[in-house]
Amino acid sequence: MHRRIFLSLLSVAGLAALLDAGDGQAASTPPSDKYPDAFGVLHDSARCIGCRKCEAGCRARHADLLPEPDKPFDDLSVLEKKRRTDYRCYTVVNKYTVKGRETPVFRKIQCNHCLEPACVSACFVKALTKTEQGPVVYNPGLCVGCRYCMVACPFYIPAYDYGGVLNPLVYKCDMCAPFIAKGELPACVESCPKEALNFGKRNDLLRLARERMRTHPARYVPHIYGEKEAGGTSWLYIAPTAHTALGQQELGASPLPQRSAGIMEAACMTAGIAPVLLGGAYLVRRRRDEIAASEREAAVKEAVDNAAAETAAKLKTAAEEAAKDKETAIAREVKKAREETLGEIQAQTAAAGDSGGNASEAKTEEDAR
Amino acid sequence: MNFKLLSADTLKAYVKDYKVTLKAYVKDHKVISAILFVGLGLTMLRFTLGIAGVSNLDDNTPWGFWMSFDLLCGVALSAGGCAVAAAYHVFGIRHFGPQVRAALATAFLGYFFEVVALQYEVGQPWRLVYPLFWSPGTRSALFLVGLCVFLYLIVLFIELLPALFEYLGMRTRRTAAVHWSVHLAVAGAVIAIIHQSALGSLYLIAQPKVHPLWYSDFMPVLFLISSIFAGLCMVIIEGILAHKYLKKYMDEQHIKNADKVVLSCGNAVFLLMISYLFIRIVNLIADDNIQYLTTGYGMWFLVEIIGFVALPVFLLFIGTREKRIRLVKISAIITVLGVMLNRFNVSIIAFNYNLPPDERYSPSWMEIFISVFLVTLLLLAYRLMCAKMPILKEHDDYTG
Numbered sequence: 049m050h051r052r053i054f055l056s057l058l059s060v061a062g063l064a065a066l067l068d069a070g071d072g073q074a075a076s077t078p079p080s081d082k083y084p085d086a087f088g089v090l091h092d093s094a095r096c097i098g099c100r101k102c103e104a105g106c107r108a109r110h111a112d113l114l115p116e117p118d119k120p121f122d123d124l125s126v127l128e129k130k131r132r133t134d135y136r137c138y139t140v141v142n143k144y145t146v147k148g149r150e151t152p153v154f155r156k157i158q159c160n161h162c163l164e165p166a167c168v169s170a171c172f173v174k175a176l177t178k179t180e181q182g183p184v185v186y187n188p189g190l191c192v193g194c195r196y197c198m199v200a201c202p203f204y205i206p207a208y209d210y211g212g213v214l215n216p217l218v219y220k221c222d223m224c225a226p227f228i229a230k231g232e233l234p235a236c237v238e239s240c241p242k243e244a245l246n247f248g249k250r251n252d253l254l255r256l257a258r259e260r261m262r263t264h265p266a267r268y269v270p271h272i273y274g275e276k277e278a279g280g281t282s283w284l285y286i287a288p289t290a291h292t293a294l295g296q297q298e299l300g301a302s303p304l305p306q307r308s309a310g311i312m313e314a315a316c317m318t319a320g321i322a323p324v325l326l327g328g329a330y331l332v333r334r335r336r337d338e339i340a341a342s343e344r345e346a347a348v349k350e351a352v353d354n355a356a357a358e359t360a361a362k363l364k365t366a367a368e369e370a371a372k373d374k375e376t377a378i379a380r381e382v383k384k385a386r387e388e389t390l391g392e393i394q395a396q397t398a399a400a401g402d403s404g405g406n407a408s409e410a411k412t413e414e415d416a417r
Numbered sequence: 418m419n420f421k422l423l424s425a426d427t428l429k430a431y432v433k434d435y436k437v438t439l440k441a442y443v444k445d446h447k448v449i450s451a452i453l454f455v456g457l458g459l460t461m462l463r464f465t466l467g468i469a470g471v472s473n474l475d476d477n478t479p480w481g482f483w484m485s486f487d488l489l490c491g492v493a494l495s496a497g498g499c500a501v502a503a504a505y506h507v508f509g510i511r512h513f514g515p516q517v518r519a520a521l522a523t524a525f526l527g528y529f530f531e532v533v534a535l536q537y538e539v540g541q542p543w544r545l546v547y548p549l550f551w552s553p554g555t556r557s558a559l560f561l562v563g564l565c566v567f568l569y570l571i572v573l574f575i576e577l578l579p580a581l582f583e584y585l586g587m588r589t590r591r592t593a594a595v596h597w598s599v600h601l602a603v604a605g606a607v608i609a610i611i612h613q614s615a616l617g618s619l620y621l622i623a624q625p626k627v628h629p630l631w632y633s634d635f636m637p638v639l640f641l642i643s644s645i646f647a648g649l650c651m652v653i654i655e656g657i658l659a660h661k662y663l664k665k666y667m668d669e670q671h672i673k674n675a676d677k678v679v680l681s682c683g684n685a686v687f688l689l690m691i692s693y694l695f696i697r698i699v700n701l702i703a704d705d706n707i708q709y710l711t712t713g714y715g716m717w718f719l720v721e722i723i724g725f726v727a728l729p730v731f732l733l734f735i736g737t738r739e740k741r742i743r744l745v746k747i748s749a750i751i752t753v754l755g756v757m758l759n760r761f762n763v764s765i766i767a768f769n770y771n772l773p774p775d776e777r778y779s780p781s782w783m784e785i786f787i788s789v790f791l792v793t794l795l796l797l798a799y800r801l802m803c804a805k806m807p808i809l810k811e812h813d814d815y816t817g
Contacts, residue, residue: 134476166622172548172560190552193540195479196559202625207476208540210469216540278625297771299625308558308621311637315561315611322607326507330599333509 082163086182086282087228088250089237090257091156093287093294094267095244098127098141098154105239106139106158109224114138130295133157135209138221139236146289153287155294156236156245159184159205159221160274161282164303167197167206175218182250182282183223191217202278202299223282250282257286279303449793456790459783463537471537471783477769478778486788487534489760491527492566492616493640494753496648497655498524498573499602499609504681506602515671516678518580518808519659520652523799525573528566530795537787558618565612572605583812584805613644620763628767630709630718633700636763639693646689647756649682650749657746659809666803668810676742683745686752687733694726714770721762725755 104121107114115136119126127143139158146153161184168176168184175190176197193216198206206220224234232238237247246253254275261268273291274281277299287294443450462470474481501520505513536542549567554560575597582591617640620627633639656675659667701707709715729748736744769777803809 132476169556170559170622172554172557172563173544174552174554190544190547191541192544192547194538194559195540196557196619198476198479199620199626200622202623204477208479209467210472210474211467212540213465213467216467297625304622304624305556307624307634308618309556311558311561311615311618311621312555314637315615318611318614319607322610323603326503326603326606330507330603333507337509 083180083182084251086163086180086250087223087247088161088182088253088282088284089223089234090246090248090253090284090286092244092246092260093153093155093285093289094264095242096141096154096156097242097244098124098143098152099241100124100127100141101239101241102156102236102245103137103139103141105235106221107137109227109235110138113219127154131157132207133159133205133220134207135217135219138219142295144289144294146293149289153289153294155285155287155296157203157205158236158283159223160203161221161223162278162303163281164279164305166200166202166278166304169305169308170196170200172196179225181225181228183225183228184220185222185225186218186220188215188217193217200304202297202304250284253284257284260286276301279306449797452786452790452793455786456793459787459790460537462783463787468537468540471781471787473778473781473784475778477772477776478765480764481778482765482780482784483534483538483788485761485764486757487531487538487791488562489616489764490757491531491534492612493644493647493756493760494651495524495527495531496609496613496644497650497652498522498527498648499569499605500645500648501652502576502598502602503606504685506599507606510681512674512677512681515668515674515809515811516652516656518577519655519671519803521573521576522580522802522808523651523655525570525577526795526798526802528570528573530791530798532566532570533794534788534791558615558621561615562612562619565608565615569605569608569612572601572608576601576605580806580808583807610641614638614641616640616644620768623768626769626771627763628709628714628770629704629706630701630714631763631767633697633704635696635700639696639700642689642693642696643756643759646686646693647753649686649689650752650756653679653682653746653749654753659803663800663803663809666809670811671809679742679745679749680737680740683733683737683748686749687730687737690726690730690733690752694722694730697722697726714767717762717766721755721758725751725758729755 100121103117107117107121117137127141130142131140133140139156141154141156143152143154161178161182163178165176165178165184168178172194173190173192175187175192176184177187178184193208195206195208195218197218198204198208206218208218209216224232228234233247237245246256248256254272257272261270267288268286269288269290271286271291273285273287273296274283279302285291285294285296292298459471468474472481472483498520501513501516504510505517535545539545545563548554548560548563575594578594579591579598582588582594614637617637620632621634621636624632656678660672660675664672710719729751732744732748732751735741736748765778
């Protein structure tokens with residue numbers, strides 16, 4: 049019975065790993081080679097004027113999900129405050145005043161559609177998937193609302209409808225995946241009046257970005273944010289100022305899912321090895337207990353035997369001693385009797401001595417002997 | 418089944434009885450009643466207004482007080498169950514015998530109420546079965562955590578079956594259940610090992626958001642080791658509390674062995690904490706994090722390491738050497754607080770350290786109160802269990 053429990057425990061963990069073996073292996077290939085034809089968008093902060101047309105276009109296309117904003121999209125006063133994506137908007141534009149520059153710099157914020165998305169790897173119900181075309185898409189029918197994707201995302205993108213009761217969901221940009229599939233542009237790219245947003249294959253966009261940097265070296269810092277960050281993202285950014293000044297955190301080049309990639313394997317190894325070690329420890333302990341018990345038994349037996357032998361020996365000595373005592377007692381009695389007799393005789397002799405003299409004394413001594 | 422129970426008159430009488438009992442209970446237990454009352458109210462708020470109705474959680478901080486306290490702390494402190502069961506059944510440390518059931522019962526309730534807490538925490542709790550049975554995201558650390566909670570809860574329940582069967586007077590079933598003790602202890606220990614380290618791996622993927630002083634590639638190992646000693650310290654603390662409040666449910670054997678158990682736990686905790694301290698210091702040096710020690714976060718890190726790890730190690734050194742039970746107990750309390758502090762540091766204080774203060778999270782009183790409410794329920798359940806079932810004593814029929 050117990051063996052069956054163990055096996056079933058092991059197989060649950062093992063099966064779970066097998067189910068996802070494909071994805072696990074894919075993690076080891078270089079991210080940019082995984083989907084070489086995937087699409088992306090290039091955002092050029094040097095061209096962006098902060099008009100919020102992209103926000104309006106996004107809202108218009110997702111009108112079924114996203115509500116009307118509190119302030120209209122042509123109200124640019126909202127730019128004065130730092131904003132982030134939330135459950136009512138997939139994208140926002142922020143204004144950054146940078147030291148040494150007269151004009152402010154704008155940056156558009158939305159899901160970066162990582163090549164190795166942390167959110168996808170974090171989701172324990174596979175509600176998020178990275179598609180071959182580039183977008184990271186969300187399946188609202190599966191989402192449990194654990195919000196681990198939000199914890200995992202290094203760009204603070206997925207948002208949650210905390211006020212929802214019956215069907216609260218995660219909200220994030222889907223790069224207009226259904227429209228891309230039909231050959232259309234993402235809404236934000238379509239509505240940008242300044243061509244600050246370019247849509248295309250990611251590799252072409254990288255070339256385009258480098259081209260712009262080469263032709264206008266003074267307009268750009270020589271860094272494409274998203275080329276390598278966190279393993280690379282489908283969205284790319286070039287800017288006239290350091291990306292850290294635009295609220296873009298410096299990130300290492302290693303994809304974040306790699307950090308916890310081995311845990312399922314490690315768990316299976318533990319499930320395989322630990323029972324053996326613990327079971328071994330138990331068996332060693334039981335054997336030791338058995339040996340101790342048998343030793344104790346032997347010791348008890350020996351003790352009993354010893355006790356018996358000792359008692360016999362004691363009895364024997366006691367008997368011997370008793371015999372000896374008896375003998376000494378007899379000897380003592382004899383001696384005592386003799387001394388008594390001797391005393392009497394001496395007394396008699398003393399009495400006789402007054403009349404008899406030396407000769408009779410000698411005679412009495414001889415008698416006593 | 419007595420169908421008379423359902424007649425209107427009897428029902429009325431029952432309700433009347435119930436009202437009287439309830440009134441008497443409220444009069445005798447004012448604090449508990451207040452907590453339960455407010456807790457129930459907040460529960461209703463949570464399920465009518467959503468998570469936003471009772472918490473300060475936001476898009477930047479999706480996991481807050483509940484996650485830190487209910488899951489990270491709760492599970493770490495529940496590790497005592499499998500540790501004591503393994504110590505007794507596998508390693509044969511005899512004097513743990515009377516403690517096994519108490520430790521298993523608290524662990525079971527700890528996990529059970531952790532699952533209850535999840536109903537508040539996740540957005541759609543009715544979908545919690547999806548990751549297990551419908552669409553498992555096996556690359557997720559959270560999947561592993563969920564799987565382990567599920568399996569461990571089952572194992573703990575089976576491990577407690579002997580006590581249940583004794584209570585119900587089912588002799589043959591009890592004998593059969595006792596037969597599995599060792600296997601279950603091994604299974605429980607294995608699942609717990611995986612589970613505790615999986616909790617540590619939750620934050621690996623969020624590396625850019627966790628302050629370098631608390632982020633470590635060895636977090637799974639650190640969480641595992643610290644959970645074992647936290648669990649053992651909880652055995653000591655539960656002992657202190659139980660001796661104060663539940664002594665009437667204990668038998669001679671349980672009371673007699675208490676000091677021995679404290680010392681054994683103290684010894685184990687001492688060794689484990691040295692290893693933990695060692696790894697954390699090596700980590701600090703290897704990850705080149707000494708530069709941060711002079712910052713505010715560095716000071717806080719030192720408070721955790723010196724005040725809540727090094728200090729109890731030192732106290733335990735003296736306490737276990739000189740067999741000073743009181744000192745060991747004090748160190749156990751400091752240690753548990755230290756492990757809780759560590760979990761809060763990783764998941765709240767060092768989390769999102771990059772964000773400006775006004776975008777950071779601090780828990781609302783309602784979040785904290787819901788956790789207090791759940792802990793109160795746990796304690797009441799434990800008290801009920803001890804009163805009804807042979808947990809702190811041997812059943813009269815099975816003594817010896």
